[in-house]
Amino acid sequence: MSAYPVIAWHEAGLDQTARWHSESGTPAPKRVVIADDRMTADMAYRLACEGTALLWRGDFQNARQLLQAMARRADEKPKKNKKISLSPTVAFHLYRLTKSQRARILGMLLLPFLTDHSIPLRRAPDVKTACEEATGIMTEPYISSLRGLLGLVGAHEWRKNGVPIPALKAKIYPHYGVFSPIRGEYVTLVDEVPLPSISKTLSVAFDIGTGTAVLAAVLARRGIKKIIATDQDERALSCARDNVERLALCDQIDIIKADLFPAGRASLIVCNPPWVPARPSSPLEYAVFDPESRMLTGFLNGLSAHLEKGGEGWLILSDLAEHLGLRSRAELLNKFELAGLALLGKVDIKPHHPKVLNTQDPLHIARTAEITSLWRLTSK
Numbered sequence: 596m597s598a599y600p601v602i603a604w605h606e607a608g609l610d611q612t613a614r615w616h617s618e619s620g621t622p623a624p625k626r627v628v629i630a631d632d633r634m635t636a637d638m639a640y641r642l643a644c645e646g647t648a649l650l651w652r653g654d655f656q657n658a659r660q661l662l663q664a665m666a667r668r669a670d671e672k673p674k675k676n677k678k679i680s681l682s683p684t685v686a687f688h689l690y691r692l693t694k695s696q697r698a699r700i701l702g703m704l705l706l707p708f709l710t711d712h713s714i715p716l717r718r719a720p721d722v723k724t725a726c727e728e729a730t731g732i733m734t735e736p737y738i739s740s741l742r743g744l745l746g747l748v749g750a751h752e753w754r755k756n757g758v759p760i761p762a763l764k765a766k767i768y769p770h771y772g773v774f775s776p777i778r779g780e781y782v783t784l785v786d787e788v789p790l791p792s793i794s795k796t797l798s799v800a801f802d803i804g805t806g807t808a809v810l811a812a813v814l815a816r817r818g819i820k821k822i823i824a825t826d827q828d829e830r831a832l833s834c835a836r837d838n839v840e841r842l843a844l845c846d847q848i849d850i851i852k853a854d855l856f857p858a859g860r861a862s863l864i865v866c867n868p869p870w871v872p873a874r875p876s877s878p879l880e881y882a883v884f885d886p887e888s889r890m891l892t893g894f895l896n897g898l899s900a901h902l903e904k905g906g907e908g909w910l911i912l913s914d915l916a917e918h919l920g921l922r923s924r925a926e927l928l929n930k931f932e933l934a935g936l937a938l939l940g941k942v943d944i945k946p947h948h949p950k951v952l953n954t955q956d957p958l959h960i961a962r963t964a965e966i967t968s969l970w971r972l973t974s975k
Contacts, residue, residue: 602627602705602738604650613707614737618729618747618772619877621702621740624648630704632657636664643703650705650738655719662704662741669697683961684920687873690957695876702740709736725751729771747771760809762786763816765842767809770834774882776809780944781867781911784969785813788942793862793905794819801825801901803855803866803894806882808835808848810865815847819863825853828881855893860903866894867911872921888922888930895934899974907939908972913946918961931972939971 602615604627615623626646630639631653639649639661651658681689706714710733712726713719725747750771757766758775762782769775776782794800798820802811805824814822824839826832835850851857856864869885885891891912898908916922931938943966953959 604629606650614733614735616708616730616733616737616739617702618743619698619702619879621699621877623738624703624705627705634661636661636668639704640665640668640700643700646703648703648705650707651716651741652707653716655706655714655716658704658706658716658741662701662745665701665704666697669700682920683918683958686957687919687921687961691873691876693957698742701742704741705738706741706744707736707738708733710734722748728754760813762813763809763842767807767812767838768834768841769807770830770837772830772879773828773834774806776807778946778948780946780967781969782809782813784911784942784944784967785810785865785909786817788909788969788971790817790819791863791905791907793903797862797903797906799823799859799861799903800863800865801857801861803864804868804890805835805850806831806867808838808850810867811835811848812838812842812844814863814865815842815844820847822848823851823857823859823861824848825851825855825857827852827854855890856897856901860901860906862903862906863909864898864901864906865909865911866890868894870913871916871919892930895930895936895972898972899935902974904974906973908936910970910972911967912970913965913967915961915965918964919958931970935975936972937975939973941971942969943967 600615600623601612602623603610603612606629627648627650628642630649630651634649642649643665708714712723712733714722722744728751729747753769753775757768758777760767760776760782767776800814800819800822802814802822802824805811805826808824811822811824824835826835832850832852839845839848839850868890869881869883871884872888873884874886875881875884902908917924946965946967956962
C-alpha cells in the first residue's frame with residue numbers, strides 16, 4: 596500500500612494516479628475530470644458542488660480567474676422573503692458550516708505539481724519556495740488544490756515580510772500553519788500588565804503554547820531573565836526558534852517541545868490558548884479552536900503545580916465564546932475554582948480587528964461585544 600494518499604483519474608484513454616497532497620487534511624476527491632480554458636465558471640461551479648474535482652490543464656492565470664468566479668457564485672446570498680433571527684450559537688454553527696462547504700467547493704480546482712514544486716502549466720508562477728517552506732521536499736510529482744496553493748503563497752508573504760509588533764519595536768515572522776499575531780491586543784496586555792513582584796528575585800517565566808514566540812519575546816524585552824517556551828507542533832517550534840534567533844534572544848529564551856508545561860516551576864506562567872471551544876475542521880484550525888476546552892482546562896489544572904509561591908499565571912482569553920453561547924462566564928470561573936486557583940485581578944482590552952467593523956459578518960453582534968482579558972491567577 597502507498598504511504599500517502601493517492602488521487603485517480605482518467606485522461607487520454609488511460610487510468611492515471613498521482614500522489615495527493617492537502618495541508619488541510621482534505622481527502623483526495625473520488626471523482627476527477629480534466630478541465631482547461633474552455634471550462635465555464637457555471638459548469639465548474641456545478642461540478643464542484645456535485646463533488647467532482649477539476650484537474651486543470653490550461654493556463655494558470657485562467658485557473659485563478661476561474662477560482663475567483665467560482666468564489667463569487669459561492670458567496671451569493673440566497674434570496675429570502677423574510678429575515679430569520681438566529682441565536683448566537685446557531686449562527687456560529689451555521690457560519691462554520693457555510694465556510695466548510697465553501698472551502699470544499701473551491702478546493703475542487705486542482706493543479707499538477709512536479710517533484711520540485713514547480714507547476715507545469717502556461718504562465719505558472721514560481722512557487723517553489725512557498726511550497727517547500729510549508730510541505731518540505733517532495734520525492735515525486737503530486738496533485739493539490741489551487742486554493743491550498745494560494746494559502747501557501749499568502750503564508751510565504753507573511754513569513755517574508757513579517758508582522759510589526761510595537762511592543763518589541765521589531766517584527767515577528769510567522770511560518771505556515773502557525774497563528775500570526777496580527778491581533779495585537781493580547782500582546783499589548785502582556786506588555787503592559789505589571790510583572791509579579793516575585794519576578795525581581797525569581798526571574799523565570801514559562802510561555803505555554805508559544806506559537807511564534809511573540810509573548811516569550813515580550814517577556815524577555817521586559818527583563819525576565821529566563822523564559823521557557825513550549826509547544827507540541829513542529830511548525831510552531833521551528834517558527835519560535837527562528838524568531839528568537841532573529842531577535843537575538845537565545846540567551847534568555849529556550850524553546851522546548853512539551854505538552855503544556857516543562858519541568859520545574861516559574862514565577863510567571865503565560866498562556867494564550869485557542870479562544871473558541873469548538874472542534875477544528877482541519878489541522879490548521881487548532882490555533883483558533885480548542886475542542887472541549889482541552890488546552891484551557893489542562894493549563895488551569897496544571898498551573899498550581901508549576902507556580903512558585905507568590906507567582907502568577909496569566910491566562911489571555913477572549914470572551915467571544917461567551918457571546919456565542921459556547922461557554923459561560925460561570926463555567927470559566929468554576930474551572931478556576933476546581934483547579935485550586937485564586938483570581939488576583941483581570942485587565943481588559945477591546946479588540947480592533949477589521950471583522951468588528953464588518954456589519955455583513957454573521958457573527959458581527961458577538962464580535963462587537965468581544966473583550967480580550969488577561970486573568971491574573973495564583974495558587975490558593
